[in-house]
Amino acid sequence: MNAEQAAFLLAHALPPEARKDCWQRKFTRAHRSDLKRLGVTDTQAERLARILPAIAYYGTHGPSLAAARTPLVILAADAHKAAAALRVVLEGRDEAMQESRGRLLQAIESLHPERCEVDPARASFFHSYDHREPEALRLLTALQDVEQAAQHAVGCMPKAQTRAVAHTYPVELIDAALSLDGPAFHVSASAESKFRRVAALCYVAAGHGEPLRAIRAYLRERNASPEN
Known part of the structure; x- marks a missing residue:
């Protein structure tokens, strides 16, 4: 040198x-x-x-493999729970769930109006179309992706601690x-x-x-x- x-x-x-x-x-x-x-x-x-x-x-x-694996396992579990909870709000049919769904969609549009623009191709007098739904569904997909990514990361980790x-x-x-x-x-x-x-x-x-x-x-x- x-x-x-x-x-x-x-x-x-x-x-x-x-x-x-x-x-x-x-x-x-x-x-x-x-x-x-x-x-x-x-x-x-x-x-x-x-x-x-x-x-x-x-x-x-x-860090040990166990210490590195634990946050990923928790992340996968939490993402699964969050996705399940979001799905309940989006798919619920009783009045309380409908109210929750409406307020959530309103909040999504308020926070991210650029993601909730109306698609003229989907707007129709004969079919119900909520321009905020695609973003809500994207969030659901993102949570599912996080869960899958965390599970995949855990699955790819070696089973035993390397030197x-x-x-x-x-x-x-x-x-x-x-x-x-x-x-x-x-x-x-x-x-x-x-x-x-x-x-x-x-x-x-x-x-x-x-x-x-x-x-x-x-x-x-x-x-x-x-x-x-």
């Missing part, structure tokens, strides 16, 4: 989500001493400190922070390499464990790039 690439990456290091207080992290005095012993300059250490929130954010394991993804972005940021200037650190997954030891310190400070899988994934991506 050259200095220009490193500068650009570091300038856009933190996504908005990673700037929240819950992701703020700091090096301890011991961390900084260990970094200095590894040959990291004060300037490089400051750049590493600024990317700790991104390492904390991307290093966090994703957590090793995000390469934090390792790329560490590489950038060390590449901008100062002594060079060769990216390596070797246990004895200075880069891996620096990365490990950053991950510990961010509240995560060993970055070996992430370093290996980063090296695979970098070596597969046509620019390298």
Whole structure:
């Protein structure tokens, strides 16, 4: 990674989500001493400190499948109930339902007059035509579509939790922070390499464990790039 690439990456290091207080992290005095012993300059250490929130954010394991599935199941159930309730109002025949239906259609037209324009082709002296009905039926169809989409999303989810993804972005940021200037650190997954030891310190400070899988994934991506 050259200095220009490193500068650009570091300038856009933190996504908005990673700037929240819950992701703020700091090096301890011991961390900084260990970094200095590894040959990291004060300037490089400051750049590493600024990317700790991104390492904390991307290093966090994703939610469980059960946690991700539950809102979709609830959404499908709620959309089904809403569609059923709307159908009752639109199809009811007693006086109370007719009153509810009329007021709902009136509200729809009041809120969305552009969706309730009269279709001259459907207007007839001999047949009853309410120009607000198509929009009401569209809303019903939309609720049914939401239910089907949520059910489909649940059906497409894997049945078992997959292995957590090793995000390469934090390792790329560490590489950038060390590449901008100062002594060079060769990216390596070797246990004895200075880069891996620096990365490990950053991950510990961010509240995560060993970055070996992430370093290996980063090296695979970098070596597969046509620019390298």
